[in-house]
Each structure stands twice: as structure tokens, then as C-alpha cells.
Amino acid sequence: MKLTNLRTLFFLTIFIMSTTISKAAANAQITYNVSFPEAQAHYADIEMHITSLQQNTLELKMPVWTPGSYLVREFAKNIESLTAEANGKPIAAPKINKNTWQIVTKGISSVTVKYRVYAFELSVRTSFIDASHGFLSTTGIFIYPANMLHSPAVIHIKPYKNWDKVSTSLDMVNNDPFTRLSPSFDILFDSPIEVGNQDVFGFDASGVHYEICMYGGGNYDKEKLKADIRKIVDQEAAVFGENPNKHYVFIVHNRQRNGGGLEHLSSTVLGASRDNYTNDKGYQSFLGLVAHEHFHLWNVKRLRPIVLGPFDYDNENYTTNLWIAEGFTEYYQGIIVRRTQLFPVQNYFDVLEGEFNVLENLPGKNVQTVAESSFDAWIKAYRPNENSNNTTISYYNKGAIIGMMLDLEIINDSKGKYSLDDAMKYMYTQYYKIKKRGYTDAEFKAAFEKFAGKKLDDFYARYINGLTPIDYNKYLGYAGYKVEDELADKNDAALGITTTTTAAKKIIVTSVQRGTAAYIDGINVNDEITAIDGTLVTDAATLINGKNPGDKIEVTVTRDGQAMTLPVTLLKSNRVKYNIVTVDSPTEQQMVVRKKWLSI
Incomplete structure (x- = not known):
């Protein structure tokens, strides 16, 4: 057979195999049961049912990253005790690479897969479960069948003890807040789920119903939040001429100190400090975070x-x-x-x-x-x-x-x-x-x-x-x-380092800035600064008090347990601090x- 004919046969075979897999995937039905029998120990138990299978091999995969956060996080590291069964009997589900399990399904139409997920990483992009609530960052919770990303899935949630609410942009099934439908895995992986006793309130803006779901308490004013966030929503919708959602959810995690956010298709997760809502600077910062993550839609x-x-x-x-x-x-x-x-x-x-x-x-x-x-x-x-x-x-x-x-x-x-x-x-x-x-x-x-x-x-x-x-x-x-540099006329000396002071009062170098005195003369990260010109130092803020650019000093450090003295020539600080001011007589x-x- 000619090479061209071989190529034709090869691509035709691949096309037929791909089409067959796609048709089989389209017929499969997928449901998940999510429960929290050991929420206090940070676990979610997942039971996945796949029915109407029409293929010989089923691969199950866990995403390695979450959209919006550009880092491979290897979510499969948190999975344990994965088992599979069919027709009431255990079947093999070996792991074939870091995030993939394979099941032979020849002659099998339905499979049940059970696994546990450990969730104790506190951020807007990772799952966290304890006795007070469960936050499910879905890319790190739900294994999906390969070649079935376009398949819908139904998620049943069994809450822990007295939890009574579910907050997510996924639609309810039969008005049951604990049963949600995802049209595809791309949407599921873009729809975080909060389960617990969060404070939920909302408003309508630009033809869309908005929910604000507050976990962790805080000194927020609900009416003020609704009014101010509505203004942000309207301003952003005006940029694009429409709001493409029917329903949008703000999931807000209030803690003693918290920050950051992660955007999703019809929702966002925000980190906030619970006592900052009555502080003008803190409140403006929170509204800026709202505006940022909402603009991402x-x-x-x-x-x-x-x-x-x-x-x-x-x-x-x-x-x-x-x-x-x-x-x-x-x-x-x-x-x-x-x-x-x-x-x-x-x-x-x-x-x-x-x-x-x-x-x-x-x-x-x-x-x-x-x-x-x-x-x-x-x-x-x-x-x-x-x-x-x-x-x-x-x-x-x-x-x-x-x-x-x-x-x-x-x-x-x-x-x-x-x-x-x-x-x-x-x-x-x-x-x-x-x-x-x-x-x-x-x-x-x-x-x-x-x-x-x-x-x-x-x-x-x-x-x-x-x-x-x-x-x-x-x-x-x-x-x-125009900008003016308020430090331009200063003649301050600088070492060019940042430090941290330990509980034992040790001054440790944490970074050295390129082109500065410390960089040029060899002070290293992790050095402990013990003395300047032979005088012991205990306060990082006073390391070079009274010194000028051009002064030569001796810096004594402890490096890897050994003391050494480094001659350093101080340089002028190269920091800038720009302020915006109006020009005279604007045109x-x-x-x-x-x-x-x-x-x-």
C-alpha cells in the first residue's frame, strides 16, 4: 500500500476512534455525592457514579491547576483511598500517572468510584474544610472522566452536622439547594462551592441577581455593601454594554487577616479581614478587590x-x-x-x-x-x-x-x-x-x-x-x-537589604537589592547581622543611623554558624516615592x- 494511502487509513482510524469515544462520552451520566463525615479532620468524601458507559477503558483525571491561578499545584496529592466497584464488586483502578487512574470497563456499563480529599490549605484557590464550614475549590475536589469534559454532572451535597446552606453559581435541581447541576466540567471547575452557615444576602443589578455570602463574621454593614457593590456592578457592566449572567455569587471568607481573590465564570471568592469594613482604607481596599474580581467575569x-x-x-x-x-x-x-x-x-x-x-x-x-x-x-x-x-x-x-x-x-x-x-x-x-x-x-x-x-x-x-x-x-x-519624587532631594545612605527580627532578637537578612552597597560588598540572604563597626546591634531600624553615602563601615555577620566581618561602602538610597500633582495652568x-x- 502506498504511503499516502497508509496515512489516509491512519487518520481515518484515529477519526473513527475519536468519534466513537465522543459518542460514548456523550451517553454517559455522571453524579457525585459529597459528604463530610470527618469535617473536623478536614476531609470530604466523594462518591462518583458513572452510568451508561460504552467504552472498554475509562480514565479518571484530577486537574493539576485551577484557572485564574497560574501554578501547577498537583491537586491529586490530596486524594487518598480511591476505590472502584461495578455490579457490587470491587474492580481495579490503578494509578497510571500523577493525576490519572485507569479502569477496564469492557462489558461494564456503570462504575462507582469512592475517594477522600484532604482539604486544609487556606486560600481563595484551594479547598479548606473544618467543623465550621467547607469551601470546595472544585478543581481540587472532583475527578473527571477523560474525554468527557463536555458532559453534565449532578452534585449531591450532604452537609456536616448543622450546616444549612450551599452557596455556588451552579443551578439547583428541583429547587433543592443541596443538589446542583453543572452543564460541563469546564463550568464545574469554574464554580466553587461554599457549604456551612454563611450569612447570605443579595441585590439585583444590571438585570442580574447577586448573592453575597459571608463566612467568618465581621463588622460589615449589609445595606451599605449592597448599595456600594451595586454601583461597582453597574459601572463595570457599562464598560461592556451588558452583564452576561443571570446569577452571580460573591463568596467572602472573613478572617482576622485575609486578602486576595480568585475570579470565576459567574462567581468569585474573596479573602477579607473581618474588622476592616469600618476602616475607610480597609473598606476602599475591599471594594477594589470586589471591582477587580467582578471585572474578570x-x-x-x-x-x-x-x-x-x-x-x-x-x-x-x-x-x-x-x-x-x-x-x-x-x-x-x-x-x-x-x-x-x-x-x-x-x-x-x-x-x-x-x-x-x-x-x-x-x-x-x-x-x-x-x-x-x-x-x-x-x-x-x-x-x-x-x-x-x-x-x-x-x-x-x-x-x-x-x-x-x-x-x-x-x-x-x-x-x-x-x-x-x-x-x-x-x-x-x-x-x-x-x-x-x-x-x-x-x-x-x-x-x-x-x-x-x-x-x-x-x-x-x-x-x-x-x-x-x-x-x-x-x-x-x-x-x-505630573509626578514628583518626594525623595529626590534626600541624601540618605542605604545598605540595600530587608531584614526580619526573630523572637530571639536576631536580625536576619531576607533580601539584598541589586546594585546596592550590600549587593556589591557581599552581604548575603540569611546572614545574621550582629554588629556595625564593632558595636552590637539589636534594632534593624538603627543599623546605619547617622551614616552618610560614601561612609565605610564594617558589618559583622554570622553566616552558617561562623562570624565574619565585611567592609561595606554605603551608597545613596536609590528609592523613589512618586506623588501625582497637577501642572500649572492645565490647557x-x-x-x-x-x-x-x-x-x-
């Missing part, structure tokens, strides 16, 4: 980089566009809260100044581009070490600044007719609604250019794929503002941009 969950969906749950999903997906969302969290008029303009400038100062005080800004930061999220962003500040930046942080720059560029170049909002809405409409796919880097660049009315090749070369220092005054100048054009940008 458009930006990332629907308007997304082309590689971020359909997801590969076995491997990393690489993109250079997290500076848009996350960075722009961080930019919008501040500007959206500003648009609600809940806080004055200066409060927004405080947020922006914080972004500027974080980036400008990182030596990594001269090493890693924002596109590289996006791509390397999997190995760097979630795994920082003592040298990360010298070699990396955050796509959140620099992406937010780039969002501001492009917003001001578009407003200025269009003389107030357009803004970044128009580019975001255009991309959402074109790629999510019409083309029903994600975007490429080049396609989003073309959208920016469409509304700026010019090519942005130089902008991309400088700021996205390059390391050009940001010209804050150019972009802020469009709106009649009419600058005021047009200012009013459009800041909703004045």
Missing part, C-alpha cells in the same frame, strides 16, 4: 487570550497576555471605584502612586519585560524567592500602569471621544460574542490602534516587549498632571482628558 472569563480556554487541565497554559488579562483588571479596579464617586480623586491617586512606586523600586524592571512576566507566571510569579525582586516584575502591577497609559493615550488622541473602555467593549463583542474565541496579542494591539487612531509599534517595542523606563509625565501630562485639551479619565 468579562476580562479573562469571556474576553480572554486564545490559549486560556478550552483549558488543558494536565499542563501549563502559556500566554504573553496576562498583562491585559490581570494587569488591565487591576487598572480597572481602581478607576471603577473612582467612577462610583464613593471616594475623592486623591484616593484614586493614592492607588496609582502605589502602583508606580512598587514598579520603580524593583530592580527587576530592568530585567524582565511585561510579556515575559506573563509567560513565566507558571514558574516565577507564584514561586518567588529571595532574588525575585532583582529579576522579575508583576504583570498585575506593570500591566495596570500600561492600562493607564493606553487609556490616557486613547482619550488624548481621540480628543475625549474614546477611551480604553471602547477598546475593551470592541474586543469583547468581536471575539467573545461574534467569533466566539479568544484573542491573539496582535488582535488586541490592532484594537488599541483602532481607537488611538495610530500605530503603536513603538509603544509595544518600548513597554510590552522592551525595558524602556516609563515616561509617567508624558502620559499623565495628557490630563494635566483646555488637558481638562477634556482629565474629566473623561477621572469622571469629574
Whole structure:
């Protein structure tokens, strides 16, 4: 047989096998029973039923990561005691790789699989169970059948003891709050579940019913929260021209100290400090977190980089566009809260100044581009070490600044007719609604250019794929503002280290900044600083009190149990602290941009 015919036969065979598997998968019915007989010990027991099987082999898989959190977390490490049975008898279910179990199902139409999940990692992206509640981050709870990601599944939840509520964006079955339907595993893995006695209240906004589910108590005012979050929802829906949900859920975990959030298709999980709601700064920070994660229901969950969906749950999903997906969302969290008029303009400038100062005080800004930061999220962003500040930046942080720059560029170049909002809405409409796919880097660049009315090749070369220092005054100048460095006239000496003080009063070096005195003269991370110029030190804040740039000092450290003295020449501190101030006599054009940008 000719090679071409062999190839034809090969691909035809693969097609027939694939089609057969797909048809078999389409017929299978999947249900889960979730119970918590040992919630106090942090366990969930899962019973999975698969019926109407029409295949010879069944592979069961556990995702290795969760969408929105770009790190392989190996959720299968928390699974124990997996067993399978068919027709009332045990059957083999060997593990064939780190996250896959295989069952021979020839002649078998139904399988029951039982396993336990240990859940004691306290974060918005991992499951946590104790006697007070169960938070199920679904990628780390539900094993799924390979080739059946599009299959629906019914989840029955048996609560622990006196738990009486389930909070999730998954729809109820027959109005039973403890039975939920997921149309597909992509939706199940994007729908966290809170089970317990959480405080649940809600409101309607933009044609959508919103639930706020509070675990852990707190000094929040329900009516104020409902009113203020409604304003955020309306402002964000206005950017895209619609709210694509019917029902949206905020799951909020209130603890003594907590933070962070993770977006989902029709819900989000937020970490908050329970006593911060009556503190103006804390409350504004919480509303910013709400605005950030809620904005993701458009930006990332629907308007997304082309590689971020359909997801590969076995491997990393690489993109250079997290500076848009996350960075722009961080930019919008501040500007959206500003648009609600809940806080004055200066409060927004405080947020922006914080972004500027974080980036400008990182030596990594001269090493890693924002596109590289996006791509390397999997190995760097979630795994920082003592040298990360010298070699990396955050796509959140620099992406937010780039969002501001492009917003001001578009407003200025269009003389107030357009803004970044128009580019975001255009991309959402074109790629999510019409083309029903994600975007490429080049396609989003073309959208920016469409509304700026010019090519942005130089902008991309400088700021996205390059390391050009940001010209804050150019972009802020469009709106009649500029930055001033309040440390510019200081002549403070600096070692260039950060330290921690142990319970035993030992001063331990935790990081050394590139290009500083400590970096050049050999102070290391994990050194214990014991003396300066022979004088014992017990307070890190006074290490170089009274010293000036150019002074030569002797730093005595203990390294790996051995004392050594290092000669160090102090250098001038290179830190900046930018403040945004208005220019003298802003022009009419600058005021047009200012009013459009800041909703004045």
C-alpha cells in the first residue's frame, strides 16, 4: 500500500476512534455525592457514579491547576483511598500517572468510584474544610472522566452536622439547594462551592441577581455593601454594554487577616479581614478587590487570550497576555471605584502612586519585560524567592500602569471621544460574542490602534516587549498632571537589604537589592547581622543611623554558624516615592482628558 494511502487509513482510524469515544462520552451520566463525615479532620468524601458507559477503558483525571491561578499545584496529592466497584464488586483502578487512574470497563456499563480529599490549605484557590464550614475549590475536589469534559454532572451535597446552606453559581435541581447541576466540567471547575452557615444576602443589578455570602463574621454593614457593590456592578457592566449572567455569587471568607481573590465564570471568592469594613482604607481596599474580581467575569472569563480556554487541565497554559488579562483588571479596579464617586480623586491617586512606586523600586524592571512576566507566571510569579525582586516584575502591577497609559493615550488622541473602555467593549463583542474565541496579542494591539487612531509599534517595542523606563509625565501630562519624587532631594545612605527580627532578637537578612552597597560588598540572604563597626546591634531600624553615602563601615555577620566581618561602602538610597500633582495652568485639551479619565 502506498504511503499516502497508509496515512489516509491512519487518520481515518484515529477519526473513527475519536468519534466513537465522543459518542460514548456523550451517553454517559455522571453524579457525585459529597459528604463530610470527618469535617473536623478536614476531609470530604466523594462518591462518583458513572452510568451508561460504552467504552472498554475509562480514565479518571484530577486537574493539576485551577484557572485564574497560574501554578501547577498537583491537586491529586490530596486524594487518598480511591476505590472502584461495578455490579457490587470491587474492580481495579490503578494509578497510571500523577493525576490519572485507569479502569477496564469492557462489558461494564456503570462504575462507582469512592475517594477522600484532604482539604486544609487556606486560600481563595484551594479547598479548606473544618467543623465550621467547607469551601470546595472544585478543581481540587472532583475527578473527571477523560474525554468527557463536555458532559453534565449532578452534585449531591450532604452537609456536616448543622450546616444549612450551599452557596455556588451552579443551578439547583428541583429547587433543592443541596443538589446542583453543572452543564460541563469546564463550568464545574469554574464554580466553587461554599457549604456551612454563611450569612447570605443579595441585590439585583444590571438585570442580574447577586448573592453575597459571608463566612467568618465581621463588622460589615449589609445595606451599605449592597448599595456600594451595586454601583461597582453597574459601572463595570457599562464598560461592556451588558452583564452576561443571570446569577452571580460573591463568596467572602472573613478572617482576622485575609486578602486576595480568585475570579470565576459567574462567581468569585474573596479573602477579607473581618474588622476592616469600618476602616475607610480597609473598606476602599475591599471594594477594589470586589471591582477587580467582578471585572474578570468579562476580562479573562469571556474576553480572554486564545490559549486560556478550552483549558488543558494536565499542563501549563502559556500566554504573553496576562498583562491585559490581570494587569488591565487591576487598572480597572481602581478607576471603577473612582467612577462610583464613593471616594475623592486623591484616593484614586493614592492607588496609582502605589502602583508606580512598587514598579520603580524593583530592580527587576530592568530585567524582565511585561510579556515575559506573563509567560513565566507558571514558574516565577507564584514561586518567588529571595532574588525575585532583582529579576522579575508583576504583570498585575506593570500591566495596570500600561492600562493607564493606553487609556490616557486613547482619550488624548481621540480628543475625549474614546477611551480604553471602547477598546475593551470592541474586543469583547468581536471575539467573545461574534467569533466566539479568544484573542491573539496582535488582535488586541490592532484594537488599541483602532481607537488611538495610530500605530503603536513603538509603544509595544518600548513597554510590552522592551525595558524602556516609563515616561509617567508624558502620559499623565495628557490630563494635566505630573509626578514628583518626594525623595529626590534626600541624601540618605542605604545598605540595600530587608531584614526580619526573630523572637530571639536576631536580625536576619531576607533580601539584598541589586546594585546596592550590600549587593556589591557581599552581604548575603540569611546572614545574621550582629554588629556595625564593632558595636552590637539589636534594632534593624538603627543599623546605619547617622551614616552618610560614601561612609565605610564594617558589618559583622554570622553566616552558617561562623562570624565574619565585611567592609561595606554605603551608597545613596536609590528609592523613589512618586506623588501625582497637577501642572500649572492645565490647557483646555488637558481638562477634556482629565474629566473623561477621572469622571469629574
